[in-house]
Amino acid sequence: xxxxxLGALRRxxxxxxxxxxxxxxxxxxxxxxxxxxxxxxxxxxxxxGIPNPAAxxxxxxxxxxxxxxxxxxxxxxxxxSPLDHFRCC
Amino acid sequence: MSAIVLxxxxxxxxxxxxxFYSRFIANRIFKLDPDFRTPAHExxxxxxxxxxxxxxxxxxxxTSVAGxxxxxxxxxxxxxxxxxxxxxxxxxxxxxxxxxxxxxxWASVRNRAKSVGALTGEVVGHRARTIFMIVIxxxxxxxxxxxxxxxxxxxxxNPGAVVPVWGAIAVALVIGQLIYRRIIGLGIxxxxxxxxxxxxxxxxxxxxxxxxxxxxxxSASASWILLxxxxxxxxxxxxxxxxxxxxxxxxxxxxxxxxxxxxxAVLIGNPTVVAPMINVDVPPGTPSLLPLLFVTIACxxxxxxxxxxxSGTSSKQLHQETDARFVGYFGAVGEGSLALAAIIAATxxxxxxxxxxAVYTAFGKGSLTAFVDGGAAILAGGLGLDAxxxxxxxxxxxxxxxxxxxxxxxxLQRYIFQEWGEIYQQKWLTRPLPATLLSVASCLLLxxxxxxxxxxxxxxxxxxxxxxxxxxxxxxxxxxxxxxxxRGRPAIYTLGPLVFLLVMTLLALLMQLKSFYDKQxxxxxxxxxxxxxxxxxxxxxxxxALKKAFSExxxxx
Numbered sequence: 001x002x003x004x005x006l007g008a009l010r011r012x013x014x015x016x017x018x019x020x021x022x023x024x025x026x027x028x029x030x031x032x033x034x035x036x037x038x039x040x041x042x043x044x045x046x047x048x049g050i051p052n053p054a055a056x057x058x059x060x061x062x063x064x065x066x067x068x069x070x071x072x073x074x075x076x077x078x079x080x081s082p083l084d085h086f087r088c089c
Numbered sequence: 090m091s092a093i094v095l096x097x098x099x100x101x102x103x104x105x106x107x108x109f110y111s112r113f114i115a116n117r118i119f120k121l122d123p124d125f126r127t128p129a130h131e132x133x134x135x136x137x138x139x140x141x142x143x144x145x146x147x148x149x150x151x152t153s154v155a156g157x158x159x160x161x162x163x164x165x166x167x168x169x170x171x172x173x174x175x176x177x178x179x180x181x182x183x184x185x186x187x188x189x190x191x192x193x194x195w196a197s198v199r200n201r202a203k204s205v206g207a208l209t210g211e212v213v214g215h216r217a218r219t220i221f222m223i224v225i226x227x228x229x230x231x232x233x234x235x236x237x238x239x240x241x242x243x244x245x246x247n248p249g250a251v252v253p254v255w256g257a258i259a260v261a262l263v264i265g266q267l268i269y270r271r272i273i274g275l276g277i278x279x280x281x282x283x284x285x286x287x288x289x290x291x292x293x294x295x296x297x298x299x300x301x302x303x304x305x306x307x308s309a310s311a312s313w314i315l316l317x318x319x320x321x322x323x324x325x326x327x328x329x330x331x332x333x334x335x336x337x338x339x340x341x342x343x344x345x346x347x348x349x350x351x352x353x354a355v356l357i358g359n360p361t362v363v364a365p366m367i368n369v370d371v372p373p374g375t376p377s378l379l380p381l382l383f384v385t386i387a388c389x390x391x392x393x394x395x396x397x398x399x400s401g402t403s404s405k406q407l408h409q410e411t412d413a414r415f416v417g418y419f420g421a422v423g424e425g426s427l428a429l430a431a432i433i434a435a436t437x438x439x440x441x442x443x444x445x446x447a448v449y450t451a452f453g454k455g456s457l458t459a460f461v462d463g464g465a466a467i468l469a470g471g472l473g474l475d476a477x478x479x480x481x482x483x484x485x486x487x488x489x490x491x492x493x494x495x496x497x498x499x500x501l502q503r504y505i506f507q508e509w510g511e512i513y514q515q516k517w518l519t520r521p522l523p524a525t526l527l528s529v530a531s532c533l534l535l536x537x538x539x540x541x542x543x544x545x546x547x548x549x550x551x552x553x554x555x556x557x558x559x560x561x562x563x564x565x566x567x568x569x570x571x572x573x574x575x576r577g578r579p580a581i582y583t584l585g586p587l588v589f590l591l592v593m594t595l596l597a598l599l600m601q602l603k604s605f606y607d608k609q610x611x612x613x614x615x616x617x618x619x620x621x622x623x624x625x626x627x628x629x630x631x632x633x634a635l636k637k638a639f640s641e642x643x644x645x646x
Contacts, residue, residue, distance in 0.1 A: 015144070016276065017275045018142065018145045019145050019149055020338050022141055022146070022149055023149050024330065024333075024334045024337075027328075031330075
């Protein structure tokens with residue numbers, strides 16, 4: 001019995017979370033993407049000739065961001081990687 | 090007459106509409122197909138296109154269409170007596186709104202979940218699309234101006250609600266952070282949030298706040314309107330998860346709580362409807378029932394705004410095409426039931442006919458104030474709530490609905506300005522801040538231009554708002570009708586409402602034009618003319634598009 005009540009509550013919470021998120025999913029995803037774009041720009045700024053005081057730290061991140069880099073440059077309207085020495089496709 | 094009879098007749102009628110008429114429309118006219126691959130599946134991307142549980146989808150469809158508008162309209166329209174408003178809300182929901190809403194969903198789902206705006210461009214033509222944009226802009230402009238005025242009135246009428254209404258914003262801000270940063274789960278947050286809101290409502294009447302009569306030469310009403318727009322401008326610039334999303338969620342909960350409380354109180358207390366069935370003794374200056382009733386009550390009977398919600402977001406999440414009946418039609422029934430509650434509160438919440446007449450002294454009087462006062466009396470009588478707490482509860486509910494609409498409305502208006510900035514290559518206009526300021530300025534111009542320095546006459550534009558809203562509904566119905574004609578199916582079920590709406594809208598505009606001319610109110614006369622031109626263009630567009638559709642051969646689908 002207690003299990004069933006708990007299960008029902010969990011299901012209710014799931015539906016409620018869907019209800020909370022559904023109308024704004026797109027707007028929030030867009031906002032997150034904008035944040036991501038800024039982040040990528042910061043990480044790869046040195047390569048594009050924009051001085052970055054934190055380059056020492058962001059350099060370490062670059063290999064980790066390889067996958068996302070491709071998504072990012074296509075989203076920015078560049079079919080191929082803009083950086084000669086940083087090929088991803 | 091007992092209010093219970095009204096309640097049962099109304100809810101019974103709408104339930105029958107859902108059970109029988111909507112089934113007929115869904116099976117025979119739209120021919121909803123459970124095997125049709127909906128855009129939610131075809132383009133599933135986890136963001137816009139997500140197949141969603143139909144109860145969840147209904148929940149947010151219903152709560153996004155039901156707000157302050159289905160309360161304001163009926164609460165003004167009962168000035169002609171309860172019967173006309175009641176009949177229009179019930180029949181309007183069954184034969185107009187339900188068909189329109191589920192039809193908009195169907196039309197969008199069958200066209201890759203495009204919005205009604207895009208569909209008008211595709212199905213009807215480019216000209217129609219331009220008209221559509223202008224009509225939307227007018228609707229937003231009017232709804233923002235009116236709601237600013239309405240909330241100001243509510244806050245002046247009930248100073249005890251000031252603390253909970255503004256406090257609710259703080260509650261929403263905290264909830265937004267807690268959920269966005271995943272600090273606590275939604276269930277606990279909801280319980281705590283609702284408890285916080287209701288304790289604010291309980292404390293509110295003990296710490297009433299009223300603005301001084303004059304602040305720098307402005308009346309209290311004018312100062313509230315300015316404050317509200319300043320708030321709405323800031324709110325509409327914030328990311329949605331911070332304020333709009335949690336507030337929308339609280340509103341949704343409030344809507345269900347409010348409806349259950351009101352209907353429960355009516356059933357327990359059985360108040361008497363004191364307003365006349367048909368008011369033969371309307372205050373001087375009240376316009377004629379026909380056609381004004383049909384534009385005074387837009388939301389609650391049929392509203393074009395629903396088409397925007399249905400085709401903009403709901404259609405992208407429809408799991409099965411057959412869900413359109415439940416989400417669209419039953420969503421309209423939900424809103425009809427809110428309008429019905431407003432009618433009951435504004436006609437049965439008064440002690441005597443004389444009390445009722447003292448509120449409805451002129452056209453546009455009553456509105457939300459009558460709903461709050463009447464509803465509070467019913468809650469106090471039926472559930473034994475303290476009268477001031479009950480009034481605060483309903484004021485907060487109404488003000489939160491209206492406030493959220495203002496936030497969304499300003500946001501959408503800003504997008505339109507930004508889009509215009511891009512089309513006409515005005516770089517400065519594409520930035521959020523200038524576009525928001527322009528939106529706010531246009532709304533304020535309307536609120537004060539229509540009502541003088543204290544903004545008190547803002548409700549004069551309510552019927553104009555209804556008219557523009559109906560025009561929007563007309564355009565959606567046109568799209569559905571053309572789709573039906575092209576498929577060789579009976580079009581009368583959407584064509585009938587379309588013709589009725591256009592006739593009533595045009596008549597109402599002409600009558601108002603004359604009344605504004607008589608009053609020498611050039612500002613409103615100008616506004617009326619703009620809407621009239623839009624209405625004529627819509628009518629011509631309908632005639633041309635239908636003529637073409639009827640002459641074309643029927644498609645096989």
